[in-house]
Amino acid sequence: MSLTVLTVDDSRTMRDMLMLALKDAGFDVVQAVDGVHGLEVLDQSSPQVIITDINMPRMDGFGFIEGVRRDNRHRGVPILVLTTESDPSKKDRARQAGATGWIVKPFSPAKLVEAIRRVAA
Amino acid sequence: MDPLEQIKITFFQECQELLADLEAGLMALEAGEADEDTINAVFRAVHSVKGGAGAFGMEDLVQFAHVFETTLDDTRAGRLDADDHVIKVMLRASDMLADLVTAAQGDGAADLARAEVIAQELAALGHTPTGADAEPESDIPGLDFTPLPAFVAEAASAIDEPIADELGFTPMRVILDEPPAPPAGRGWRIQLTPAADMYAKANDVTPLLRELERLGPCLTSLDAAGVPNLTALDAEGAYLSWTVELAADVARDQVAEAFEFVEGDCVLSIEPLDTPPAVAIEAPLDLEALLAEARAPVPPTPEDEIQAVIDEVVPAIPVNVSPPPVAASPLAASPAAQATADASGASTAQATIRVDLERVDRLINLVGELVINQAMLTQRVAESGIARSSNVSVGLDELEQLTREIQDSVMAIRAQPVKSVFQRIPRLVREIAASTGKQVRLVTEGEGTEVDKTVIERLSDPITHMIRNAIDHGLESTAKRLEAGKPEEGVVKLAALHRSGRIVIEVSDDGAGINRSRVRQIAIDKGLIDPEAALTDDEVDNLIFLPGFSTAATVSNISGRGVGMDVVRRSIQALGGRISISSTPGKGSTFTMSLPLTLAVLDGMVVSVGEQTLVTPLTAIIETLQPKAADVRTLGPTSRVIAVRDAYVPLIDIGAVLGWRTEAPDPCEGVCLLVENEGGGRAALLVDAIQGQRQVVIKSLEANYQQVAGIAAATILGDGRVALILDVDAVIAMRGKAANPVSTLALAS
Known part of the structure; x- marks a missing residue:
């Protein structure tokens, strides 16, 4: 059974890129457009790995991560955060919120898959 | 198409939306109507443009967006007041960003010198330097994890000297792999003691060990000496340590990289294999306390329960356990509740798919054909003398209703705000x-x-x-x-x-x-x-x-x-x-x-002129009149006017204008359509008879034949005949001029 990855990003471009890279690597992909939507999709699809953006409307990545970690059913799911090189403080804050790891943008498909491999049980 | 090219197209589409959001947000800021959400949205817009541009290597765009984003971040964090001057600069920056997007799209070149000037203006607003090396201030303190030396010491010493505790847990050395050949010369000894935080962030030891094994043969041992007795055991605690002897000639950084995600959430040491294991600091044993603990009555625990606890602790993955008390505070829980409440709205709003316009247009054309076919069928059934109350007629009525609904729905697909x-x-x-x-x-x-x-x-x-x-x-x-x-x-x-x-x-x-x-x-x-x-x-x-x-x-x-x-x-x-x-x-x-609302269908009045059937757009018609002889006046040799209430309007014979007849018919035997052109000018169009009103599917005459003066387009009627759709304005303008004969046009089929 292939791994299901949930991607949470408000940018359609980013969602499409993640979809392309993840599908090519053989993952199943479910998508959400912001933190609120992400928590809902999480409940429906029980992914094994989550990749989330930080800056999103309604609920940002930090709120989303905290939400996942508070959710008894899903708090063990590894969460990778998409961050930009230029903002290390974001990474730290995401980790405080409970992020498992991070992917620095712009990412290559290889880097993406490697990061997933590093956190997937 | 290359999927990446497709995503690029999506990116540029998204850029347009983001730029619009950016502008709208800045305008709201300017009008003093902005709240925190607006500023966040503005920041996000620039951030997303930058993110996508980065993915496609659009350097000019990335650099400018970066400077812009940095300034916006200052505003967002309250380090920079969004006063009039700041917003003016940001509006200019937003226009520049739009130009850079256009340039990246390949539509002309952006004024990079101007971009540089605006970037400097932006940078001057804040106190952050320009360029990719700009480091936004961190307002979040870094992780402050202090390793617990005593814990490490205990763990380390326990490896060599297993001591059974009062519950009978005997720490033992677990060999996970077949012992590999002794490391040939070089390698690394990695000691890992995860903290509870590491597990709480869903990191696990298994993937880490897997990563190490990718580097070379590993000799891994587990130290479970830290597992306390059952009464003291926290199901979400971290009690285990691992020692891995990696026999591979790799750089230390390569080894450390595997632990990138857990840095700060564990005690980690990476030492060359040829050095002796880190000397355990002998913690002075509190013998009194140990003895007291040993003497304390231990509640009888069934073995299977102990086993259950071990099962739960050893993988150290917090699954199916009750939430820790901290998470139960109502304050902490409320955003999640909010999230759930909002979620239903989100899914409906986002349930969209993107479809090629070509496919939609093909569907619209097919539905147009369906409408025509249905109309023809209805007409043939009517002509065949089948009773209106018959099953066939009733069925056809339903089909008509359904066809109309399909048509409306299909048209709605093309509708956009x-x-x-x-x-x-x-x-x-x-x-x-x-x-x-x-x-x-x-x-x-x-x-x-x-x-x-x-x-x-x-x-x-x-x-x-x-x-x-x-x-x-x-x-x-x-x-x-x-x-x-x-x-x-x-x-x-x-x-x-x-x-x-x-x-x-x-x-x-x-x-x-x-x-x-x-x-x-x-x-x-x-x-x-x-x-x-x-x-x-x-x-x-x-x-x-x-x-x-x-x-x-x-x-x-x-x-x-x-x-x-x-x-x-x-x-x-x-x-x-x-x-x-x-x-x-x-x-x-x-x-x-x-x-x-659409250019594909038209509500029209179907009229007869001579032998021909014409469709007049209903929107142009104000009213229809039955001319009386007393109302018609002749001016000069050919011009006639008709009195409509208190005004005279020109009376135009359609047949004459289109060159279908030369002899002026008697207006009293026909019907007049009082029409208004776009300039508000009125005219009465003389036709022979009105056949009725109906919605017709517009077929381009230019695409299928050629442009004809006075005719806007064509359509196919229920009986299969082609009918021309009148261009009312053109007909009024043609009045009195030499008409372009269209009698050569093959009409009724």
Whole structure:
């Protein structure tokens, strides 16, 4: 059974890129457009790995991560955060919120898959 | 198409939306209506443009967006006040960003020197340096994890000296792998003691060990000595340590990289294999305490329960356990509850798919054919004499209903909000305001009003033109406004709404209104109207739409308007629309455009002229009349007029205009359609008979045959005949001129 990855990003471009890279690597992909939507999709699809953006409307990545970690059913799911090189403080804050790891943008498909491999049980 | 190219297209589409959000947000900031969400949205827009641009290696765009983003981040964090000056610079930056996006798209080059100037202005606002090396201030303290030396010491010592505790847990050395050949020379000894935080963040030891094994053969041992007795055991605690001897000649960094994600959440040591294991610091044992603990009565614990605990602890993955007490505080839980409440709305709003326009158009064409086919079928059934009450007729009625619904639904697929046109207007307003030195506030309404995509695409130019006119000619200069007791800032309003099955676009200003005496004089000077003509105010206002009324040179000095308004009117007419103006001296003017919601179907009046069947757009028809002989007057050899209530309007025989007959028929034996052209001019079109009203599917005559004067398009009727759709304006304009005979056109099939 292939791994299901949930991607949470408000940018359609980013969602499409993640979809392309993840599908090519053989993952199943479910998508959400912001933190609120992400928590809902999480409940429906029980992914094994989550990749989330930080800056999103309604609920940002930090709120989303905290939400996942508070959710008894899903708090063990590894969460990778998409961050930009230029903002290390974001990474730290995401980790405080409970992020498992991070992917620095712009990412290559290889880097993406490697990061997933590093956190997937 | 290459999937990446496809994503690039998506990126540019998204950029347009983001740029619109950015601009809208900045405008809200400027108007002082911004809240935290607005600032966040503005930041996000630039951030997302940057993110996508980075993915495609669009360096100019990334660099500029980065500087912009940095300044916005300062604003967001409250380090920079969004005062007027700041917002002005940001608006300029937003225009520049739009230019850079356009350039990245391959449509021309951006002014990089100007980008650099604006980037410097942006940077000057904040205190952050430009360039990719800019490091935003971190307002979040780094992780502050202090390793617990005593714990490590205990763990380390326990490896070599297993001591059974009072519960019978005997720490043991677990060999996970077949012992590999002794490390040939070099390698690393990795000692890992995860903290509970590591597990809480869903990191696990398994993937880490897996990563190490990818580097070379590993000898891994587990130290479970840290597992406390059951009463003291926290199900979410971390009690285990691992030691891995990696026999591989790799750099230390490569080993450390595997632990990138867990740094700070564990105690980690990476030492070369040839050094002895880290010497355990002997923690002084508190013998008294140990003895006391050993003597304390231990509650009898069934073995299977212990086993359950071990099962749960050893994988150390917190699954199916109750939440830790901290998470149960109502404050912490509320955002999640909020999230759940909002979630249902989110999923419905986001349930969209993207489909190639080609596919939609093909579907629309097919539905058009279906409508025609259904109409033909209905007509044939009617002709065959089958009773209206028969099952076949009833079934056909249902089919008709269904067909209509399908048609409406399919048309709705192409419908889009006019937002995409409206969102380009603020920038235009800023530019014109800057070049005319006027202060202008743009107000938009009804951005969500939906209309067919083709109509939207063709709305852009007329709207641009009208906005330009409203500012350039409609609004007075600041000085004049002040003289007139008006606020310095002029208001231009752009609104869209649905009205009786059409979309109405209004562009209004609070300027001086049309200078009627001036307009009238120009029309007289240009020979467009008779000097003695008695015209109503409305008629005077609408003179500006006449071809030849104006050129830019003659009107740019007057306080009226008129730059190329005939051009605007023509493009609106080409869409089956009409435009009018109403103006109040001193108060301003309003242009109103009314357009069909779709260009694919038309509500028409089907009429007979001679042997032919014609369709007249219903929107053009004001009323139908049965002419009486007393109302018809003849002027000159060919011209006739008909009295409609208190006014005379020209009587036009369609058959004659289209060249189908030369002999003027008796008006009293026909029917007149009182029509109005886009300029508000009226005429009575004489036809032989009215067959009825129906919705017809428009088929381009130009695409299938050629352009024919007086004819807008064609359609196929229920009986399979081709019918021409009348171009009312053209017919009125053709009156009196030599008609272009179309008798060669093969009509009825």
